[in-house]
Amino acid sequence: MTETLLNKLNEKDYIKSRVDDQIKWYDAKSTLNQKMYKRLKFFEIFFSVSIPVLTAIQAGSDIGWILYLIGLFGALIALFSGILSLNKYHEKWINFRTTAENLKRERIFYITGMGPFAESRIGKNRYPTLVERIEAILANENTEWGKYMMENKDNNSASESKK
Structure with a gap:
């Protein structure tokens, strides 16, 4: 953030327009990625557990459509696994949550005058x-x-060059 902009924003405006706004954004993104990860992972586990059960049922009966269902579940497992790997929902969830919590911690320290914002450490201003700490x-x-x-660009380029 430039010195000119810093001088134009007072503390309350900066906290409201920058810190609180970023906390909300990172919190929302963390929540979204957590939900996506847990949903896809749930179905991946559900279909994985269903295959042996369906295989056991198929072994003791003449129900032919179960084989198609087993194949479909296997394909869905591969699809969900690929989506999880491609979109990195778990990693994004953790990274966004960590950033949101770091911002919250700095905000609380600042408001209370504790930790790195104690007057004895940095004076009155x-x-x-x-x-500096928020922008870092x-x-x-x-x-x-x-x-x-x-x-990811390097990984995608390497994969495409092998084709």
């Missing part, structure tokens, strides 16, 4: 320290996201 958390998240995107 705590606001620039808050901005957000920059770190952006850096990690960039690394993740580059790794």
Whole structure:
């Protein structure tokens, strides 16, 4: 954040428009990714457990359609596993939750004047320290996201070059 913008935003505006807004965003993204991960993982487990049961039922009967159901469940397991692997819902859930909690912790420390914002550590003007620490958390998240995107780009390029 530039020095000019920092001077224009007072503490309350910065906390409301930047910190609280980012906490809400990361919290919402974490919740969304957690729900997607748990839903897909539930169905992956459900269909995995169903296959041996259906196989046992099929072995003792002449119900032919069960074989098709077993095949369908196997395909769904592969589909859900692929979606989980491709979209990285679990990793995103953890990363977004970690960032949201780090932002919340900094906000609480700042409001209470504790931890890194104790007057004995930084004097009376705590606001620039808050901005530096919040922006460092957000920059770190952006850096990690960039690394993740580059790794996936490299992995996708390597996969495509093998074709």
